Amino acid sequence: MGNNMNYSADVSEDIKKSVLKRRGAAALVTALLAAGTLAGPTVVEAVSAPSHAPGSAALLPTDVVINRDVTFRGGVPVGGWYSLSIFPSGAYNYSGHMHDSGWPSYNFAGACVVRFANGTAFVFETAGRMHGTGESGSRDYNWNRSATRHSIRDAYQASGGGWNARCTSKVNADLNALVNSTIQGVGYVTQVIAILA
Template sequence: MVGILKRRGGAVLATALLAAGTIAGPTAAVAAPVPSSPTILPTQVVINHNVTFGGGVPVGGWYSLSVFPSGSFNYSGHMHDSGAPSYNLAGVCVVRFNNGTAFVFQTAGRMHGTFESGSRDYNWNSNGTNQSIRDAWQASGGGWNASCNSKVNADIGALVNSTIQGVGYVAQVIAVVG
């Protein structure tokens, strides 16, 4: 499941599942951009994604990003290295509201394999409130687009830039978690 957008509508709560594929490369897992709906204002942006890597990379896990009209957010996840070599993870989610303001949520960490001492797991949980999210949500009427990418042994800066390009026109970029 890549994304769920909860929408309000009187006594009925409709849930739309937005499906997207994962691009499997030797070191990449990508969640495709998630389109927004201009007719029904969302009560939250929720992106959930299971991550697997192709090319024999023994790393997998999940991440979740929730963003709310109040400006509050939660970006969390878990990755596990089940192989012999160690890996560095770079993970990025970008949420762009229809007013052109994009918010970057990113994480980076190391998972140790059999050949190196240390934890095989990398976990993160970042939450808070950002006034700029609330302002952008209101200015755009809640319309949004999102893109998320994960890579191992990659440059986080390049991953952030390519993920920002995946959400379309951006007038302003605000780093929220970094």
């Protein structure tokens, strides 16, 4: 009977140690997130509401997937959507649709910056014109770009999948200024790789 009691005590000690290790690991992850060492998806958009709470994080995701509806304030009659998917293989797809339903024409500029935990930032940018009622031409601006980049695959592997992102969309704005401000929003960057759509 004494042996059984010792065995039970040993099992209890092992369970206690396991629980303490898990608590320690959870505390470490929380501290790393707070310090900005680890980052999950956080999307900020000047003209469209995010579909999840700012600051929500998914540690070490398999894929980067950002889908947003876009509307503009101030009575601007332009709206649409965009989607960005990036995969550990290095494959990506950046697509979207914007529509001008008003009288004036507009130039659209959009940028998504995805910074992996190793500091490499990928800039997905697009720009195009939508014609209003007062000008001949298409009311729509569409883009769809898919390819595979070894540099994306390498950044995934070097970062263990950790990433942070920021996307912005504007009308009648300078694309270069939009891209630069979006890059600044993702934190410290060691390398920038541009991908045009």
